[in-house]
Amino acid sequence: MILKVPPVILVAIHVVVVFLLSKLPGPKIPVDIGNVAGIACLILALIFIVPAVVKFVLVKTTMNPFELNKPHKLVVSGLYRVSRNPMYFGMLLILIATLFFFYTISAVIVVPSFIVLLNKLQIEPEEKALTELFGAEYKEYCDRVRRWI
Numbered sequence: 001m002i003l004k005v006p007p008v009i010l011v012a013i014h015v016v017v018v019f020l021l022s023k024l025p026g027p028k029i030p031v032d033i034g035n036v037a038g039i040a041c042l043i044l045a046l047i048f049i050v051p052a053v054v055k056f057v058l059v060k061t062t063m064n065p066f067e068l069n070k071p072h073k074l075v076v077s078g079l080y081r082v083s084r085n086p087m088y089f090g091m092l093l094i095l096i097a098t099l100f101f102f103y104t105i106s107a108v109i110v111v112p113s114f115i116v117l118l119n120k121l122q123i124e125p126e127e128k129a130l131t132e133l134f135g136a137e138y139k140e141y142c143d144r145v146r147r148w149i
Contacts, residue, residue, distance in 0.1 A: 018102055021106055022103065027106070030103075041096050042094065044090075045090040048079060048093065049087055051078055051079055052087045074137060083147075084148075085147060089149055119147075
């Protein structure tokens with residue numbers, strides 16, 4: 001099964017759920033802690049997303065999550081030495097930042113939901129396609145580098 005919604009939209013849907021959950025009664029994160037932690041998560045997200053995108057642009061390969069058969073180059077350098085999915089990890093950090101910015105502890109339940117959905121609906125099909133495209137080279141890469149971080 002391949003995700004029919006772009007991962008960015010999946011993040012947006014989860015952010016809306018965080019917002020809605022933040023309106024429910026329950027324990028809240030102190031504002032000063034929430035703001036600092038949220039900003040830190042956003043900065044860290046950019047540290048993962050921007051260089052990962054730049055790397056794909058430099059090697060002129062696709063970032064389109066729907067073009068699973070289009071990559072012509074396996075990217076394994078830069079951040080891709082520590083994570084097979086730094087862009088998705090950055091998206092996860094953006095989602096975590098929203099938990100802090102909405103000061104809600106109970107919305108932490110959306111984090112596992114995002115991880116499971118992204119793994120099942122996007123990352124696993126990508127991994128299958130990359131294995132078919134790059135064979136042993138990709139399998140060796142997977143043995144060396146973790147899926148997330």
